[in-house]
Structure formats: C-alpha cells, structure tokens
Amino acid sequence: MTDVAAAIQDAWTELRIHRGRVLMSLIGVTVAIAALTASVAVGELARSTLLVSMEASGGRPATVTMYVTPASTDAPSAEQHLAALGAIDDAVERYRVEYASARTSASLTIGGQGMGVQVEGVDPDFAVMRHLGVADGRFLVESDRARLAPAVVVNRGVLDALGGGGMDAHRTVELGGTTAVVVGVVDRGLGDDWPQAWMLPTDLVRVADAAGQAGMVSGMQLEAWVPESMADDGVRMLSQDIRSALPGSSVDGNRQDWQAFEGYDPLLPLQLTLVGTAVVILLLGALGLITVAVVSIRQRVRELGIRRAFGASRGRIFVAVMLESVVGTVVAGAIGIAVCIFAYRLPVVQETLTQGIGGVVLPGFPMGAAVTGLLVSAAVGAIAGSIPATIAVRSKVIEAIRF
Amino acid sequence: MTLLHLRGVTRQFATIDGPALQILKGVDLDVAAGDRVSIVGRSGSGKSTLLNLLGLIDQPTTGVVELDGEPVALMRGRRRDRLRGASVGFVFQQFNLIEGLTAAENVAVPLHYGAGRAYWRRAHLAREMLHRVGLGHRLDTKATHLSGGEQQRVAIARALVRGPRLILADEPTGALDIETGARTMDLLDRVATDAGAALVTITHDLAVASRARRVLQLVDGRLQPHERVEVPA
Numbered sequence: 001m002t003d004v005a006a007a008i009q010d011a012w013t014e015l016r017i018h019r020g021r022v023l024m025s026l027i028g029v030t031v032a033i034a035a036l037t038a039s040v041a042v043g044e045l046a047r048s049t050l051l052v053s054m055e056a057s058g059g060r061p062a063t064v065t066m067y068v069t070p071a072s073t074d075a076p077s078a079e080q081h082l083a084a085l086g087a088i089d090d091a092v093e094r095y096r097v098e099y100a101s102a103r104t105s106a107s108l109t110i111g112g113q114g115m116g117v118q119v120e121g122v123d124p125d126f127a128v129m130r131h132l133g134v135a136d137g138r139f140l141v142e143s144d145r146a147r148l149a150p151a152v153v154v155n156r157g158v159l160d161a162l163g164g165g166g167m168d169a170h171r172t173v174e175l176g177g178t179t180a181v182v183v184g185v186v187d188r189g190l191g192d193d194w195p196q197a198w199m200l201p202t203d204l205v206r207v208a209d210a211a212g213q214a215g216m217v218s219g220m221q222l223e224a225w226v227p228e229s230m231a232d233d234g235v236r237m238l239s240q241d242i243r244s245a246l247p248g249s250s251v252d253g254n255r256q257d258w259q260a261f262e263g264y265d266p267l268l269p270l271q272l273t274l275v276g277t278a279v280v281i282l283l284l285g286a287l288g289l290i291t292v293a294v295v296s297i298r299q300r301v302r303e304l305g306i307r308r309a310f311g312a313s314r315g316r317i318f319v320a321v322m323l324e325s326v327v328g329t330v331v332a333g334a335i336g337i338a339v340c341i342f343a344y345r346l347p348v349v350q351e352t353l354t355q356g357i358g359g360v361v362l363p364g365f366p367m368g369a370a371v372t373g374l375l376v377s378a379a380v381g382a383i384a385g386s387i388p389a390t391i392a393v394r395s396k397v398i399e400a401i402r403f
Numbered sequence: 404m405t406l407l408h409l410r411g412v413t414r415q416f417a418t419i420d421g422p423a424l425q426i427l428k429g430v431d432l433d434v435a436a437g438d439r440v441s442i443v444g445r446s447g448s449g450k451s452t453l454l455n456l457l458g459l460i461d462q463p464t465t466g467v468v469e470l471d472g473e474p475v476a477l478m479r480g481r482r483r484d485r486l487r488g489a490s491v492g493f494v495f496q497q498f499n500l501i502e503g504l505t506a507a508e509n510v511a512v513p514l515h516y517g518a519g520r521a522y523w524r525r526a527h528l529a530r531e532m533l534h535r536v537g538l539g540h541r542l543d544t545k546a547t548h549l550s551g552g553e554q555q556r557v558a559i560a561r562a563l564v565r566g567p568r569l570i571l572a573d574e575p576t577g578a579l580d581i582e583t584g585a586r587t588m589d590l591l592d593r594v595a596t597d598a599g600a601a602l603v604t605i606t607h608d609l610a611v612a613s614r615a616r617r618v619l620q621l622v623d624g625r626l627q628p629h630e631r632v633e634v635p636a
Contacts, residue, residue: 002519010515017503306499309460310561311488311516313481397460 011323015145017303023323026332028292032093032285033329034336037373041340043274044366050266054258055132059223061259062231063129066239068223071248075215084220086395087245091238092224099367101126102201106208106217110195111174115161117195119175121204123218129225132198137167137184144183147158149292150203150323152180157188157195157265176197176211189280223256231255262266282376289384297388301395314393321392325385326378333377340373341365405472406568407434407603412466413624414452426452427467428624436568438601440591441612443629444621449526450605451573453621458571459487459602488516492562492600494591496574498554500546500561506533506553507542510560517565532560535597536590552583556590563594570595572604576611588614 059065069083070076085102092100101123108119115378121154126132127139132155142324144151152173159165162173162182180199186192199207201220208217226234235253243251258266304317312320343349344365412430415423415517434440444450455461456468459475468475470490475483492513500509507529514525521528530542536556541549549557555575562570575591576584588611595602597635604615612618612629620629 002522006515006522013504013508017501139420302499303501306501307512307516308484309458309487309493310513311484311565313484313516316516397455 003316007319007323008327010316010320011327013043014320014324015328017261019302022328024292026289026328028288029285029329029332029377030336030339032281032288032336032380033333033373033377034339036281036285036376037337037340037369038276038343039274039277039281040372041344041366041369043270046270046367048366050270052131054266055101059129059257060225061257062225062226062228062234062255064089064226064235064238064253064256065243066224066235066251066253067220067248068220068242068246069252070219070246071250074218076215076219077206078209079215081214081217081220082202084246084249085201086203087242088220088222090245091241092222094241095223095234095237097226097234097238099129100124101129101223103223104201104204104218106204106213108176108207108211110161111177115195115196117154117158117175119197119199119207120202121201122198123200125225126198126223129223129263132186132277133188134184135187137182138188139184140198144200145202147181150175150178150180150199150207151183152203153184153186154182155192155194155196157193158197159185161195162191173197176207176213178207178210180207228259231260249261278372278376282380286380286384289325289329289380290387293384294391295387297321297391301392304392305395305397308397318389318393321389322382322385325388326381329377329381329384330374333374333380336377337370337373341370404434404436405433406438406470407410407432408467408469408472409433409456410467412456412463412468413543414449414456414461415464422456426500426624427456427463430456430621430624432457432619432626434569434601434603436601437596437599438603439595439615439617440602441606441615441618442621442626443609443612443618445605446616448621449623449624453607454571454573458491458493459483485516488513489565490568492565492567492570494555494558494562494570494572494575496577498546498551498555498558498578500549500557502547503545505543505545506538506549506557506560509546509557510564513561513565521565527559528564532564533557535594536560551579552587553585555579555583559591559594560586563598563600566598568600570600570602572602572606574606574608575604576606584608584611611621 063106068088070080070084081104088102102121104125106119107116109115110117122140124140124142127134132139152175154173158173162171167182167185172179173182200341205214205217208214222238224234224238234320235255239251239253243249308317409430409432412427413425414427415425430453440477442450442453450462456463459470462476470486478486501512507526510529510532511525514521514528531537533542536559537558538553541553546554546557547586572591577588579587591602592614604611606612618629619626
C-alpha cells in the first residue's frame, strides 16, 4: 500500500519538477490522441450513419418482405387491395410480430397545385423500422384509422409546395380529391425536395379509389422486423398464412436487409481505413514522446542516482519513470478527448457532420472513441515510458550523481 | 560493536582494449557504531570506488563486506537497496539536491523509500529535521534559491532524516568556502553524534580530515594510517 502510494507520489513529483519538459512533450501526445479520438469518433459516426442509411433503405436486420400478387392479371380493385391488407393484418396478429407494416404506394396529385406526389401506404411501425424521423408533428398512429379525414405525413418537399410554414396551424391537403389532415413533417435534410407523403395503407387505397386510381396502387407488401433467428421461418409461415387467406394469389417472401447478403460487409473498408489511420497517428505520437523521454532521461540520471543512493530500488525507479509517462499521457489523452467532445458539440461541426445525411439525427459523442483514446494514451505512456525507465535503472548510482 | 567490516576487498574494472583496471587491491576497514573516520587520497586513488562499496552501491570483485555482521554479497538487490536506505546517509560535495523541490521536499525524499509510518509522516519529519539543522525558516524555499551553505545543511538533514547508523560524506566541504565548510563540519559532527551515527568522511582537505578520530589514506589501492595528520586524542 505504502509502496504503491509512494510510487505514485514519486511519479507525480517527477511530473511537477519537470513540468516544462513534460508539457512540451505531451502537447504532441495531446494532439495525437485528439486526432485519434476524432478519427475513431468520426469513424463510429460514419459507421452508424451508414448503418442507419442502409437500414432506412433496406430495413433493420432481420426484415422479411412478402410480396402479394393478386390472382387476376387485370389491375387490382380496391376490394382486392383491402382483402390483401386484411390477410396481412391477420397474419401479423397471429404470429404477434412486434414490428410490422403493410406497404404499398400510389402517385396522387396535390389539389390546387397540380403537382404529383408519391404517397406510401404504411403502418405506424414503419417509422421505427426505417428510421423515419419526424421533424415536426408526429408520424401515423393507430388511432388515425378512426379518423374521418385520413391522416397524412408529408416531407419538406410537399410542405414547401403547400407554402411552407410549420405544424402550428391545422393543415390539410387535397390528395387526389380527398382532403387529408397533415399530422407530421419528415425532414431528411438535403436532397429531400422530391414530394413524398405517407398515410395508412387502407386510407391510401380509399383515397386512390375515390380518385378512380385504385388500379394504379402498387401490389401489397408486408415488411416484418423479426429476430434474425426467426427470419427463415418468418418468411415461410407468414407467406403460407397470407397465401391461404387469398386463394389464387401469389405470395413471395425474402429477407431484404443488408445483412441478408452473406460475405458482404459494407463496413469493412471503413473500419480498415480507420484502424490504419489510428495506427499511423499512434506511431507518430509515440515516436515523438519516446524521443523526448529518452533525451530527457539522460539529463535526469543525477536525480535518479540520488534517489537510488537513498534507498530507491531499481524496480521503484523503473515504476516511477514509467508511471510518470503513463500519468502524463493519460492526462494528455483526457485533454485531447475533452477537446474532441467540445469540438463535436459545436453547432458548426454538427452541421458539417450531418450535412446530406437524410433522416439521421447525430448521436451523442461515441463513448467507444473516448475509451479507445484513453486506453491508447495509457498504452503509449507505458511503451514510451518503458524505454527511458530501462535506461534509468541501468545507470550506475555514483556515476549518475557525479554526471 | 563493528558496524561495517571490510576484509581483503578488491575491485577491478574491465577495460575495452586492455587489461582489467585494478582500483582497490585489498582494503581492510572496520567502522564501529558512532565512529569517526576520514579517508584521504589523491585523485584517482579509488576513493569513490571505496565509497560505492561502503554505501552498498557496488560489490567488491573479491573480499568481504559485512554490515552488522551480515555479508552484503549474500543479499539480494532489493534487500541491499532497502538496507542502504535505512542504514546509510549520503552527503555529497555538490549537495545534489533535487531542483524544483523545496528544502522540506528534498529532505523528505529518502522517506519515500522507508517504512509505511515514516512515509506518511514524511512532511512532519522533514520539517523537524530542517529545524534541527537551523533551517526552520527556509522550509518551503526551492533548493535552487538557497546559498551553498544552506544547501549543504539541507543535504545533511536529508542524510539524517531516516536515522542512519552510517553517514558517508563525500568531500562535504568541497564546494564551500573555509568558514562555511568549518560550520558545516561542526553541524555534521553534532547531528551525527546526536543520532549516534558513524561518520566516514572522504576528503582532500586535511583540516577536515583531522576532525576524525582516525585518518586513513588510500595509497595504491590499500588503506593505511595517515602520518601527516595529527589525530586528536
């Protein structure tokens, strides 16, 4: 206990005595750790952004999709669509799938503007399954099924066509001749100008039917987010149930999320690049530190000789010199990480990082990056400290004192 | 009672391109508890080599070094280091205080390597020791801001703070003027006597050497009584 406390005290005293040199040598480490942490943080951010982006387009692992094709070769009627939706709902309810959404779409016109808008018919779970964040208002909910006027969520492109503004006023929109209530606005950032809207699938079928465009509604799909171990069985059982509920219909199912493609890891190149960058930064930081430490230890042999003369064992000298290095680099690393976190929270940095990433909310600073930075700084300190520590214990006491 | 016992001690060093260098060729020495011994010798006569051996820093090539009857050669490195810290106090010519530390912090340095109780009380013990050497008013002064005489008094306080039984003084007045040197030796004598410690002084200065009960001269790698110095009774 005393030995440990005394060793730490020795290291702290050494840091205090040589604070000028330590400060100079650790500036490099601070910068290196800040760069390393930033690169890991940006990497993790890019990774999570890429994941969100892939899950937004293909669904979360594991997302199974069933395609329902009616028996008739003619354009399906509204009744056929509604029957398919009923079969889908029954199947989802039977297997108690936690997250599922029917999915269909149709192109409708926004009344008055004469502008076409792609409307997707989806269930409330769709927002969770596809990372569809609502910037203003809310997404579709179950109680919207009871509305007399259908609820619709629009994107910024539609809202701009409606004259801009927010959700503070009760807003409605004419869709294919039916008045729908705008309940929420999706804002996916840059490149989201193309008008798009979401409403419940039954509402979409009815709105399209009222506009005489039931035949233009796309074939029904069911998307279900299930545990990965259930993906294959899920496809088989859901397809079977829907097929038996819709005699003559064809139901095909498969898994669509990015993990369904075996052997393909889209994150691998990014991770390899980050690891490479981190290693180079680490080597440069450690090299600078070792150089300064080795040069300075030669100037400190007298002091270490004095400590040896008064009873310090070689082990104590080794530990003190190494701890001094570790304490210094950990402090420097912590400063570097703090700088990174501060920079990460600056509005200008957040805007830069999220620019062009649709529907993605910037997560908090990745703690993995901070932990990596701290561990690496301790490791750099230990490695950089062990070399001068070895030189220190090899010095002969009296020669050191008379140096 | 014999504190330190050397018999037939030799020390030689290998050279890169020649025969081994024989520095000590058979040193015999006994230092009793509370003894006063001065060792004089020309430059290069092996005084520093002998100091290393007396201070348990180095090992002889042949011969026996015993502390309290225990052969030093049989001790493991860590035990030898601990024994050195507990039993031997060094006073150097160039004071060798650690720059950047205050007088009290310098005196506390040996206590970092001592027993638990001494370590936790190091600040108190160091201040008490500085009061004893007359530097109670300079406790928190940086070592570099002290005069030469004050620095040597701090060094003496540091050598004595763990209550060693043997004090090795290597040219303790070499960096001081005559008057300050004399006062420093008075102090060293007094505190060593108070502590009951043996004092071995290695010096060029015969006036300093003559303060000891025994004055020995290192000649040709061996110790012999010095004839020119009048040894006090």
